[in-house]
Amino acid sequence: MFYFAGMKAMLGRFFFKLMGWKLKASITEEMKHSVMVAAPHTSNWDFPFALAAFWMMGLDLKYFIKDFYTKGLQGYFFRWTGAIGVNQKAKNNLTEYAIQQLKQHKMVILVPAEGTRKRVEKWRTGFYTIAREAGVPISLGYLDFKRKEAGTMGVFWPSGDFEKDMEFIQEKYLDKEGKHPENYNPQIY
Numbered sequence: 001m002f003y004f005a006g007m008k009a010m011l012g013r014f015f016f017k018l019m020g021w022k023l024k025a026s027i028t029e030e031m032k033h034s035v036m037v038a039a040p041h042t043s044n045w046d047f048p049f050a051l052a053a054f055w056m057m058g059l060d061l062k063y064f065i066k067d068f069y070t071k072g073l074q075g076y077f078f079r080w081t082g083a084i085g086v087n088q089k090a091k092n093n094l095t096e097y098a099i100q101q102l103k104q105h106k107m108v109i110l111v112p113a114e115g116t117r118k119r120v121e122k123w124r125t126g127f128y129t130i131a132r133e134a135g136v137p138i139s140l141g142y143l144d145f146k147r148k149e150a151g152t153m154g155v156f157w158p159s160g161d162f163e164k165d166m167e168f169i170q171e172k173y174l175d176k177e178g179k180h181p182e183n184y185n186p187q188i189y
Helices: 002-019 046-057 072-080 094-104 126-134 162-173
Strands: 022-024 034-039 061-066 083-086 108-112 138-144 149-156
Touching (some): 002 046, 022 046, 034 126, 046 108, 046 138, 046 149, 061 094, 072 083, 108 126, 126 162, 138 162, 149 162
Parallel strands (some): 034 108, 034 138, 061 108
Antiparallel strands (some): 138 149
16 A cells, blocks of 8 residues: 555656646644635646546545546556546436545545536635534645646644635635636635
8 A cells, every 4th residue: 555655656746846836735633624615717738637646645535536537448548546526417416425435434535626627607605504513624636737746734623614715715725727727817705
């Protein structure tokens, strides 16, 4: 197990060096069992940078993806990276599933708050519900293409005051720039 973690970290460092990126992250025990918000999410390039960052941080990443990607030959790769396949046509309660997974396992579930790479009017806020119901904190993760930087901005425990908490989170992401800035709306709610 350690061998694979070391190999992943090495691959992540190589990818960041090749692309001229840096990682600015401070890992805490709380972060190792959390819901991590990922923003901005504006490009398919977000995936390899986020994956490399997680590997370098040594965090057990899990994320939801269309189940097409977790089947067939490519399925081995995506499951190895932490993918959990989701049938989007079926009526799934992903929020409840994520809550149960966090209650049973120490992991980080990565949630792109916008839910898509296209511009949205407001963020999806399921990450907040998942964290509250599972009793875990929200980690604030980001990719900033302008600065060529990936990182974390700490861990945040939801207070239960949804509006106040969302304002705090929104303020943290105001200066982050996605690969396609025109697709990013930092407006949370």
